[in-house]
Amino acid sequence: MKRILADVRAFGVQFMRSRVGAFFAIAFPIILILLFGAIFSGGGSTKVPIYVQDLSDSPMSYNFTAALNATTVLEVRTIPKGEEILTYIRDHSLNTALRIPADFQTKILANQSVNVTLYGDPTQSSYGIAYAAVNGAATQFNFEIARARPIVLPETQTIAARNLKFIDLFLPGVIGLTVLTSPLFGMTNVCAEYRTRKFFKFLATTRLSKGEWLASKVIWYSFLMLVSTAIMFAVERLVFGGVAVITPIAILLIIAGTFQFTSLGMILGMYVRDTETAAAVANAIGFPMMFLAGSFFPVDTMPPALQVVARVLPLTYVNEGLRATMVFGNDATALLYLGITMVIGVVLFIIPAKALSWKSK
Amino acid sequence: MAEVVIEVRGLTKHYPDAKAVDGIDFEVRAGEIFSLLGPNGAGKTTTVEILEGLRDPTGGEARVFGVDVRTGYAKIRDRVGVLPQDFEPFDRLKPREAVAYWAALFDRTLAKKDVEDVLERVGLTSRADAQSMTLSGGEKRRLGIALSLVGDPDLVFLDEPTTGLDPSARRDLWGLIRGLKAAGKTVVLTTHYLDEAEQLADDVAIMNKGKIVSHGTPEELISRHGGGTTIVLAGAGQDGAAVLAARGIPATVENGNVLVHVATPSEVRKMLATVAAVEIPVTEIYTKRATLEDVFMKVVGARMAEGELAA
Ligand SMILES: Nc1ncnc2c1ncn2[C@@H]1O[C@H](COP(=O)(O)OP(=O)(O)OP(=O)(O)O)[C@@H](O)[C@H]1O
Ligand SMILES: [Mg+2]
Numbered sequence: 127m128k129r130i131l132a133d134v135r136a137f138g139v140q141f142m143r144s145r146v147g148a149f150f151a152i153a154f155p156i157i158l159i160l161l162f163g164a165i166f167s168g169g170g171s172t173k174v175p176i177y178v179q180d181l182s183d184s185p186m187s188y189n190f191t192a193a194l195n196a197t198t199v200l201e202v203r204t205i206p207k208g209e210e211i212l213t214y215i216r217d218h219s220l221n222t223a224l225r226i227p228a229d230f231q232t233k234i235l236a237n238q239s240v241n242v243t244l245y246g247d248p249t250q251s252s253y254g255i256a257y258a259a260v261n262g263a264a265t266q267f268n269f270e271i272a273r274a275r276p277i278v279l280p281e282t283q284t285i286a287a288r289n290l291k292f293i294d295l296f297l298p299g300v301i302g303l304t305v306l307t308s309p310l311f312g313m314t315n316v317c318a319e320y321r322t323r324k325f326f327k328f329l330a331t332t333r334l335s336k337g338e339w340l341a342s343k344v345i346w347y348s349f350l351m352l353v354s355t356a357i358m359f360a361v362e363r364l365v366f367g368g369v370a371v372i373t374p375i376a377i378l379l380i381i382a383g384t385f386q387f388t389s390l391g392m393i394l395g396m397y398v399r400d401t402e403t404a405a406a407v408a409n410a411i412g413f414p415m416m417f418l419a420g421s422f423f424p425v426d427t428m429p430p431a432l433q434v435v436a437r438v439l440p441l442t443y444v445n446e447g448l449r450a451t452m453v454f455g456n457d458a459t460a461l462l463y464l465g466i467t468m469v470i471g472v473v474l475f476i477i478p479a480k481a482l483s484w485k486s487k
Numbered sequence: 488m489a490e491v492v493i494e495v496r497g498l499t500k501h502y503p504d505a506k507a508v509d510g511i512d513f514e515v516r517a518g519e520i521f522s523l524l525g526p527n528g529a530g531k532t533t534t535v536e537i538l539e540g541l542r543d544p545t546g547g548e549a550r551v552f553g554v555d556v557r558t559g560y561a562k563i564r565d566r567v568g569v570l571p572q573d574f575e576p577f578d579r580l581k582p583r584e585a586v587a588y589w590a591a592l593f594d595r596t597l598a599k600k601d602v603e604d605v606l607e608r609v610g611l612t613s614r615a616d617a618q619s620m621t622l623s624g625g626e627k628r629r630l631g632i633a634l635s636l637v638g639d640p641d642l643v644f645l646d647e648p649t650t651g652l653d654p655s656a657r658r659d660l661w662g663l664i665r666g667l668k669a670a671g672k673t674v675v676l677t678t679h680y681l682d683e684a685e686q687l688a689d690d691v692a693i694m695n696k697g698k699i700v701s702h703g704t705p706e707e708l709i710s711r712h713g714g715g716t717t718i719v720l721a722g723a724g725q726d727g728a729a730v731l732a733a734r735g736i737p738a739t740v741e742n743g744n745v746l747v748h749v750a751t752p753s754e755v756r757k758m759l760a761t762v763a764a765v766e767i768p769v770t771e772i773y774t775k776r777a778t779l780e781d782v783f784m785k786v787v788g789a790r791m792a793e794g795e796l797a798a
Contacts, residue, residue: 132591140579253791327541331569332592332638418630485541 129334133342139347150308155354156361160305162296163366163385173198174252176259176428177215177223179205182230190242193263199292200259215245219430222246222256252424254454255295294370298448299421304354304381306416306441309347310391311408317395318404330484337479340392344475346385355380366418371439375460383444386471388448390440392478420445440470441451489517492642492673493538498547500533500697507533509697510547514677515690517641520668522684523677523778527692531677532572534694535644538675539569552644565593568640572677573646574631578620582611582630585619586637593638605778609633609663625656632663642673649683662761681779691779691785702787705779712782716755717760720745721771730767 141147155156176194180187191202205214205223215223223245233240244260246253320326329339355372362368391408398404418432419425419441425433447463450456493515508530513522521529536542537549540560541702549556552563569750576585586605590597597605606612609629614622619630628648635643645664649657657680664687667674678684684691685705692702701708704779720727722743731738736758739746745767749758757772 128594129592132588136577136580136584136588139584140577143579241495323575325577326574327536327567328571328574328634329592330541331539331564332589333564333569333594334592485543 130338130342130345133334133339134345137342138346138349141350147312148472150312151354152357153302155358155386158300158415159297159358159361160365161292162300163362173201174222174255174259174424175203175222176200176256177203177205177218178226179209179211179214180221180226181207181228182226182320183207184231186231186234187189187226190230190263192333194259197259197262199255199295208225217239220245221252221427223349224256224260252427254450254456255424258454277365290487293366293368294453295361295424296422297358297368297370298452299423299445300358300375301351301355301380302383302441302445302448303416303421304350304358305380305444306387306419306421307412308350308354309384309388310394310412312342312347313388313391314395314398314408315401317392318388318398318401321396322342322400326484335479336484337475340389340475343392344385344388347388351378351380351384353440370452371455373451373457375457375462375464376448377459377466379444379451379464382467382471383441386440386467386474389471389478393474396478415439415441418442420449424449440467443467444468466486489519491515492517492552493521493551493675494548494553494729495534495538496548498534498537498549500530500537500542501545501730504523506697506792508537508544511692511694511697511699512592513692513699513702514601514768515673516669517673519689520664520674520676520687522688522691523675523694524679524681524688525677526679527672528696529679529694530697532646533696534676535677539644540564565638566641568635568638568643570628570631570635570645570648573650574628576619576622576627576634581616581617581618582606582622582633583615585630586633589634590637595622595638597637597648600732605633605637608636608666609639610659614645622658625652628652628656628660629663632660636667641673642675643667644675646677647679649678649680657683658719680785685779693783695787701782708779709777711784712777715748715750715777716752716774717777718747718755718759719771719773719775720762720769721748722772723767727767728768730765731762734765736762 142151157483178194181192195202205211206466211223211225214220225243225245227240227242230240230242242260242314244253244257245255320329334397355376358370359370362370385443394407394411395404398407418428418436419439420428420436421441425436425442426448428436445464447460447467451460452461491514493499493513495511495513498508498511499506511530513521516707516740523529523534525531526759533542537544538551538556540556543557550562552566554560554563555647556563560719576582580588583606584604587597587600590601603612603615606615609632610628611626611633619627622630631643633649649660652660661683664674664676676683676687690703691705691708692699693708694700701712703711721744724743725740728740729747731747736747739748745756747762748754751798759772
């Protein structure tokens with residue numbers, strides 16, 4: 127442990143002394159979140175589509191859908207009255223749909239409780255957005271939403287939809303993005319440099335093992351990522367008035383994500399020849415993952431084929447998990463994704479710690 | 488005789504396109520400076536890296552402190568210090584930090600004063616707080632030696648510690664290396680500088696193309712391979728050689744100079760008097776002791792440029 131801490135310290139000192147390192151740790155997160163905030167604070171075009179089948183077709187139901195639209199996070203689209211809603215959902219691969227019953231207006235006017243039904247996959251973040259928005263609108267109308275599917279996992283919806291800002295949906299993605307890029311690009315580069323400059327060989331003459339060296343990098347980058355997260359969170363709050371929260375699960379997810387991308391960076395760095403190639407390989411892997419794993423928009427708003435791709439990308443689970451816990455208070459989903467992230471992390475850690483050699487052939 | 492620290496028997500390291508080490512044997516005894524001397528590509532680094540547990544040999548045996556380095560290196564790691572070839576320190580660590588850091592990697596906690604001592608020993612005190620990338624080549628190398636010493640090893644491998652340094656920096660390092668020996672450490676020094684081996688080493692193994700072509704103390708090597716002393720009659724030419732030959736003195740001509748070889752030191756004075764008495768025109772008469780360079784010319788056939796071997 128003492129060796130690891132000494133290594134963390136030495137690595138951290140060097141990292142912070144290099145201007146690039148300090149930039150990526152402090153300035154880059156601020157720039158990112160300001161950028162995203164500026165782009166999306168106007169409401170933007172990236173709304174979650176919600177398909178509404180309005181069987182009531184009454185002034186009251188129009189008011190309700192108008193209220194949904196007014197939340198700024200949803201875009202209401204219609205399902206024709208005559209369609210069987212489940213068939214329609216399946217045929218059109220919809221993620222969320224809402225059914226307003228025929229007796230909507232009658233019951234409300236009679237001051238009875240009324241159920242609208244929200245269809246969708248509760249583990250998806252767009253469902254969370256839709257649920258929060260519908261819930262928010264419903265409180266104004268003072269009725270209950272029935273959930274179409276039995277919800278296996280307990281839900282604790284704490285954030286009212288009308289308070290949710292678009293930046294809140296992006297904060298987790300930007301954090302996920304940083305958790306991907308900083309350790310991945312950093313480690314690929316560090317490993318390539320350590321190999322070409324023979325630092326690994328030199329380290330191999332000490333008592334420090336590969337696993338310890340890698341653990342030290344995980345610790346350092348986790349620390350760095352938590353600092354970056356705190357900065358981004360503060361900016362989001364102070365500048366854009368966001369309401370996303372940092373939860374213990376979010377912190378664990380950030381650490382687990384850092385763990386897996388630090389390890390992945392080492393794997394790439396051990397196989398490539400020099401630092402230039404390292405940068406190229408890290409980019410080739412990092413950039414597509416950044417876009418496909420839902421850093422910029424929830425995965426289930428992407429075309430189905432890409433969603434399949436997203437499901438196999440480790441970053442997806444970090445992003446969606448963070449979104450679930452930070453924005454929707456859906457800790458059950460977040461925990462599941464935390465588990466997945468940790469398993470991937472352990473596998474990626476063991477490979478370089480065991481299989482790759484510091485020795486030369 | 489002192490304890491055997493390193494024992495190498497029939498050691499080979501073959502690569503698909505090269506026999507980097509091709510069956511070598513040697514022993515290194517405690518407290519001595521052992522030098523592997525050879526031109527580029529001779530196999531020096533390969534040999535020491537096998538001994539440092541950094542490469543697996545193809546065949547043969549390599550023992551350090553009686554332990555097979557292939558399987559038991561972890562047991563002896565703490566007794567060994569390593570300066571890799573072309574060592575470069577971490578750019579953004581200061582020497583003071585680097586020393587403390589490296590010590591921690593050997594599970595040693597150095598007090599402030601211990602760090603000072605190590606830096607003092609390698610003459611880096613005044614540069615202790617400069618970022619390493621601003622150090623000169625010689626200072627970097629000295630920092631490397633400092634790092635190799637933080638574990639307080641009994642055996643130190645220095646792979647070409649002075650390559651690329653200017654003569655005065657080299658001389659400084661020589662002093663440092665002698666200091667290691669004086670402190671009782673065993674030193675394995677690879678070099679392609681003849682003077683370095685001659686000045687520092689107790690035992691020299693000359694390597695070429697993966698093999699040890701000659702092995703002994705510098706004096707032994709010199710006397711074994713046409714050692715002794717040469718009397719030079721500068722500018723005497725062919726005619727001078729002929730005159731000497733007529734008197735039964737074997738002589739050779741090189742660049743217009745006549746060379747007379749004397750095998751034993753006790754005969755130098757007599758021979759000098761003899762040739763000086765012969766009436767031949769010369770610009771200068773002087774004697775020249777054989778050096779490792781002459782040995783090299785013989786056993787490796789290497790050319791030399793400024794005391795440095797070129798293969
Ligand atoms: N990993 C490797 N793969 C293939 N060939 C290698 C490898 N390492 C060394 N060699 C070859 O083995 C030979 C010996 O190399 P080595 O580095 O041991 O020489 P050296 O005596 O240290 O030379 P120098 O003075 O240049 O450092 C060289 O021909 C080199 O090309
Ligand atoms: Mg070498």
